[in-house]
Amino acid sequence: MALSALALCSRALLKVGAQPIASLEEGTAEAEVAANLYPGARDALLSCHPWSFASGQMCLNRLDAVPVADFAYSFQLPTNLLRVISAGSGQGRGIHYRIQEGRLHADAEAVTLTYVFRVAEMEFPPFFAGVLVSRLAAEFCLPLTENSSRAEMLMRIAEAELRQARLLDSQQQTVRGIEDFPLLSVRG
Known part of the structure; x- marks a missing residue:
């Protein structure tokens, strides 16, 4: 119900x-x-x-702006994001990353994010x-x-x-x- x-x-x-x-x-x-x-x-x-009904994966869009230090690329986070579970390149885990200034920073050129989102x-x-x-x-x-x-x-x-x-x-x-x-x- x-x-x-x-x-x-x-x-x-x-x-x-x-x-x-x-x-x-x-x-x-x-x-x-x-x-x-x-x-x-x-x-x-x-x-x-990491509730199964509120977890998802998505490929993040890379932003033109690069981080000031430590990482080479910056990625846009989903708007309904509540918590990041992991990030990977080609799979949902395995890369080093940092969430900073509302973006995900990493050295990978493409990032697949596993995350918890707000569910209706x-x-x-x-x-x-x-x-x-x-x-x-x-x-x-x-x-x-x-x-x-x-x-x-x-x-x-x-x-x-x-x-x-x-x-x-x-x-x-x-x-x-x-x-x-x-x-x-x-x-x-």
Whole structure:
């Protein structure tokens, strides 16, 4: 079931014991807290793990401007970028790079970027939506109820759900084998 930002915030408010909202702009304390805390909480949660549903790869456009020092080329980063996972030349990893001044600097002439991006709420899988609702409930609790022990308890629940969601997400791909490990090469 696809959820909107409003539905996610309303579920979090219900977990706190507050009234659900009909709009993020309705003018109530609940709507104001949700509207202000939701975007940051969503982006922080998306950024904390290389979620399979929010990860992508793209070949970056090289810019005419060159870096001042250390690297030969500069590349334009995607607008929906939240976090870089790796960069490579011809594959998604393997080159040295630095993110600086909103650009990726590297010595490679072409760069393939593996990154985490901002996903539309309707694309969230159920395990992520559940974690986000729990995290929002923990974030909303203190400003709405001023109950710090309840907020701490909700945060512990959200952390446990995050561990479970990361486990579920990590099972959606083939496990990467160990490559170029010195102890393996010594054994022959």
